Amino acid sequence: MPAKVVGGAVRIIAVGDELLEGRTADTNSRWIQQALGSHSVQVSLIQVVPDRQEDISLALDRTEAGDLVFVTGGLGSTPDDMTRDVVAGWAQVELIEDPSVKRQLKERWEKRGIKSSPGAVRQSLVPRGMTPLTNPVGSAPGLVGRLRDRMLVLLPGVPQELQGLLLPAVRWLEGNGALPKPRRTMLWRTAQASELSLVRSCSGIRGNFPTLDWSWWLTDWGVDVRLVAGAGKAGGGDLAAAGEMVDEILGRLVYSRRMETLPQVVQRLMLDRNLTLGVAESCTAGLIGGSLTEQPGSSGFFRGGILAYADRVKTAQLGVPAELLVDSGAVSEETVMAMADGCRKRIGTDYAVAVSGISGPDGGSPDKPVGTTWVAIATPSTVFARRYRFPADRQRNRLLTVAAAVDSLRRVLEFGDEQPPWQPSDSWCRPS
């Protein structure tokens, strides 16, 4: 069971007309939940309310003494931004101009050659009893402090500003006894395995360590497994022992033990060894290249590729023999291997990734149903290929193809090309 915050619950109030009009989705609550993850406290209520004094005030009334309350949005410099005024009114405390915030805002404006405005002055007002936290990204400071027996955390609604202030805010809460001690956590980011297969693999370990909290999160790349130590003293020891067992069981399914993405891992592995990469994409038509170049610095390893959507492009640009396409079809082991090999040679790279599949909804046959997808990895000495059968709709099948291709490359880079990067136990590859 997750611990409670000291005395109460965690509640989030997201302020903003745009959140209620459907223009913007509330993504900030997710960041707050993630930042609180290692404290093993759970949010018990999120309220999304418009930029209106009475609605914000009512939302504050719906919190209880002892609660830890996050309020996001409404800290900017326009008249719509009224969170700090409403909080001060609700708690019946004055708004005081904070000289250090005022100085920081002034310096910020001067650096940009802007004269200070009445709005800027409003941003230096702090409800008595609250502490300002410097905003590393924008102008509005975060505000933390205990008012009316709640611990309040006011954060800007702009996602980057909120994200920049979350760590300082959580540190401040820890230092002021508003959060239970962070528990030790371990993370395994996995790809090419279903949530169900991971839960099953870990069920024995779960039975042996009942003090640990497990969680399973779907990501763009696969499933994250998170293990949080129990509250008692035994917790730390249990975590270490269970962690070793998880390491062993998950093995090559794990692409990272920290919060990095699969393209970040591949980029690191390629740059470390000064390797180059090309891609040959049929069904994904560029999504693999697009995701491998998300990170700055990707030009250090990514050279380019061929989008071979039509068969004629596979032949002309990748050198896939026309008779091979006729005999085996575009979605086949032979074709995808020829695509990878051709790409490596024509783009002139150390490695190449190729994919060819039937994303749907049309194009399936009894032999090759929708979701049938081949992935190949060409290395300086060999070419590996594997068939997947993805179970989803067109959009999701294409994203699963990207994840499978990038993770298969990651495995070859990590474990070498003496053996194929797949194992019969990989749940994504199992014939359906």
Added chain:
Amino acid sequence: MPAKVVGGAVRIIAVGDELLEGRTADTNSRWIQQALGSHSVQVSLIQVVPDRQEDISLALDRTEAGDLVFVTGGLGSTPDDMTRDVVAGWAQVELIEDPSVKRQLKERWEKRGIKSSPGAVRQSLVPRGMTPLTNPVGSAPGLVGRLRDRMLVLLPGVPQELQGLLLPAVRWLEGNGALPKPRRTMLWRTAQASELSLVRSCSGIRGNFPTLDWSWWLTDWGVDVRLVAGAGKAGGGDLAAAGEMVDEILGRLVYSRRMETLPQVVQRLMLDRNLTLGVAESCTAGLIGGSLTEQPGSSGFFRGGILAYADRVKTAQLGVPAELLVDSGAVSEETVMAMADGCRKRIGTDYAVAVSGISGPDGGSPDKPVGTTWVAIATPSTVFARRYRFPADRQRNRLLTVAAAVDSLRRVLEFGDEQPPWQPSDSWCRPS
């Protein structure tokens, strides 16, 4: 001012532990807001609560007599799914087995060769006073009806099931007087124009028609302009008159007047005329190809392309002269035109799109700051090119490049290639 629902406000209660743990974001509220759009009612509170009897009940207590209340989630067949029980308890009405729901569920299970389970039986229970709506996608029916003076709409949490039930639910509410009459609306989906420039362009019209409601929504492709007729009798006439003026002012900025995406529009234009397309992508590295192939049927026009991230690939695969890259640089009018022309010839298509830009954060110079991006469109008779200066971070600059490239192609297809598809007034293209 948006109308109120009959007597009260619209409130959404989203039920689900996964929404509070940060595993999943609440996207359902946005769908509900969109479905209510033409009724011009606004949601005034969203509450996200865990799968717990007392929390759901408390959330219902926070609604008021006269409200229209949507409750999403908790209608499945597991013990966690308790929405229908909590609502019945809160309203102090019985749960009654609905024979027609039971029969539908039974048929559904039999079709799939599954025996009915206790969970399936629970899904046929309906709080007395509510009406079941058949779920076109899954098993749990939607439930609508007036209880404790609120109009309640219970919908499943699975997004596809919710989306499938929203239209029948809104129809039912209309038929039962729980929503104001839908107002006539007009939609303009625009690209290559900033929200600010659109608001400014329309400011004169807005002044002339004070009865109309305007809204501006950022999308993946640009900005949607939505115009809703006023409540009075004059509303319809005003809408028609204002709509004509908006048509004239927005002109070529508009890629669609209905809810279709830019890739859908391009696909329609290409297929209608039996044309073929290739792409040559540098900074976007596949994102243009990926987005143009989102729709089923894209293989009817999309042939493939070259990801020319490295200069050597631009030379070898697209035939860009090496000395041109040295003299003008990879991000230049000459290079991007050579890329488009080379792509059209090598992939063998009627049209080609090429992009080359500096997405950032590194690679900028005083001459060519981060965000500098060239887009070229090659047609059977000419090549057009235009420089953009995007103001955002790497990720956003890449997405803006995709939108600019695809929309520029759309304009050439729509207006012909006798003149360039850009105008000095396009706000995205203005030199910064």
